[in-house]
Amino acid sequence: MITTFGTPQPLHALCLAPHPDDAEIGAGGTLAQLARLGRPVGILELSRGEQGTLGTPEIRALECVRAGEILGLSWRGQLGLPDGDLGDTPEAAHALAAVLRLVRPQLLFVPHYADRHPDHVGSYQLAKRALHLAALAKAEVPGSSHRAARVLLYQGNAPIQPNVLVDIEQDLITWEAAIRAHASQFSGRAVSETVTPEVIERRKARLMYWGTFAGRRFCEAFESESPLLLAPQSL
Ligand SMILES: [Zn+2]
Numbered sequence: 001m002i003t004t005f006g007t008p009q010p011l012h013a014l015c016l017a018p019h020p021d022d023a024e025i026g027a028g029g030t031l032a033q034l035a036r037l038g039r040p041v042g043i044l045e046l047s048r049g050e051q052g053t054l055g056t057p058e059i060r061a062l063e064c065v066r067a068g069e070i071l072g073l074s075w076r077g078q079l080g081l082p083d084g085d086l087g088d089t090p091e092a093a094h095a096l097a098a099v100l101r102l103v104r105p106q107l108l109f110v111p112h113y114a115d116r117h118p119d120h121v122g123s124y125q126l127a128k129r130a131l132h133l134a135a136l137a138k139a140e141v142p143g144s145s146h147r148a149a150r151v152l153l154y155q156g157n158a159p160i161q162p163n164v165l166v167d168i169e170q171d172l173i174t175w176e177a178a179i180r181a182h183a184s185q186f187s188g189r190a191v192s193e194t195v196t197p198e199v200i201e202r203r204k205a206r207l208m209y210w211g212t213f214a215g216r217r218f219c220e221a222f223e224s225e226s227p228l229l230l231a232p233q234s235l
Pocket of ligand 1: 018019022117119120
């Protein structure tokens with residue numbers, strides 16, 4: 001793992017990104033909001049996106065730094081796993097568990113298991129294993145054991161059934177600016193069914209769709225696999 005932005009430190013929230021722009025697209029509004037509220041927030045890319053049709057790993061690394069500045073991240077790291085081959089392997093799980101022990105997130109954002117991209121599904125499976133390993137006191141992983149208090153799955157390129165919505169209207173401009181920082185990926189070229197000239201408009205439409213269910217203009221949608229414990233005053 002290499003640090004690409006900021007300093008490794010105990011984080012309130014960490015977002016795992018299979019490829020360099022996934023965190024911004026799926027959870028960027030919530031990450032920006034947490035950072036704006038003064039919480040230390042980080043992103044860990046699992047791969048350098050070297051199999052992507054557009055851009056190069058070097059260009060994408062620079063774009064990640066710019067997006068990190070825009071989001072107000074405290075830390076950003078790169079795990080350097082093979083793009084196109086992300087999944088639950090012992091080596092990858094140990095490497096990710098070591099990062100979890102290093103930056104000790106209370107809240108972890110993970111790609112949703114329902115996705116058309118095998119790397120996103122593989123990242124979910126890898127995260128499950130790494131979370132377990134990081135919490136096991138006797139696991140042969142550097143650092144002391146750590147268990148994230150909450151895990152939220154963020155939407156990729158498939159429908160999900162969310163049970164957590166976050167109003168991101170105040171951070172919508174930051175969300176879009178952070179995505180556009182990945183300029184090589186959003187050049188206006190049609191690359192696939194999901195990356196088309198209107199890709200950001202489609203994503204914004206999705207935020208509006210989820211907002212419908214909370215009476216808000218723009219919401220990011222997440223799934224928690226365990227029940228949420230809410231304080232009575234927040235009901
Ligand atoms: Zn991706």
